[in-house]
Amino acid sequence: MDTALIEFLQTKVPSEYIFSDEPMEKHTTFRVGGSADCFVEIGTVEELSSIIRYLKQTERNYIVLGNGSNVLVGDKGFRGVVLHMGKRFSDIVVDGTRIKAQAGAMLTVVSKTAAKHSLTGLEFAAGIPGTIGGAIVMNAGAYDGEMKQVVQSVTVLSDSGEVMVLSNETMNFGYRTSVIKNRPFIVLETELVLQEGNVSEIEAKMADFNEKRRSKQPLEFPSAGSTFKRPEGYFAGKLIMDAGLRGFRIGGAQVSEKHCGFIINKGNATAADVSELMDEVTEKVKERFFVTLEPEVIRIGEF
Secondary structure, three states: OOHHHHHHHHOOOOHHHEEEEEEHHHOOOOOOOOEEEEEEEOOOHHHHHHHHHHHHHOOOOEEEEOOOOOEEEOOOOEEEEEEEOOHHHOOEEEEOOEEEEEOOOEHHHHHHHHHHOOEEOOHHHOOOOOEHHHHHHOOOEEOOEEHHHOEEEEEEEOOOOOEEEEEHHHHOOEOOEOHHHHOOOEEEEEEEEOEEOOHHHHHHHHHHHHHHHHHHOOOOOOEEEEOEOOOOOOOHHHHHHHOOOOOOEEOOEEEOOOOOOEEEEOOOOOHHHHHHHHHHHHHHHHHHHOOOOOEOOEEEOOO
16 A cells, blocks of 8 residues: 555545555456556546646656556556546536537447437447547547547647647547557547537437447457457458457457457456467467557556
């Protein structure tokens, strides 16, 4: 127990939002991973800024986490502080055709809010299981839609503690990437610009996308969604299938038989199982097709 750290955090955040030795399997969609030394539910920009300033001054390790939908935490956990942007940081405000959403707002909730207000353009995101902060960082997308099509601006916190507003152009969105992937910025809020539409048509489109997901993706098992990025000119799932890896398993981790682009937790997987399977799939696909798969999943902590 880092007493000095806990005492400091209690001056900034209510005690009920500070947790020691928090199991990270509770906070990742893979449902695996050891404990983080400290886990803090962030509620305000001031909390976040002051905590990060302290952690840097005292040279403590930390990460910022959303819904954990593209993260694999090692079985030995994370030695440091997890700053969680979740329910306490998830306000959504609708103003005409514009929506402002804090980083911790779930993308599914923002999509439903848009539909409720007859706003179209975000239907593609209805089933993506992440926060809008994470979606911005990786320019999340599906069904020919992606965040860059609807983002007006993104408010971020720089590593010096400065709050900045970045335009869509400044975000430099690309396939599963943005300027934030390689810069020390933390997403605080995003402003989306949508179009007026018909509620029933919007809801029907969302329902259609969700049905396609249910029929084609192994949603009944914990996973991080698509495990690998789409290689240029190929589809990761097809490469994995054509390499003969459908259903290939290490421990409790398995290449989904329903969609080979997904690695799933069959119920008793360890982070080591998942990590080893990712590496094995990468190696076998490269041997067979001379294509190097790049993971979408980010590995964190000690394995």
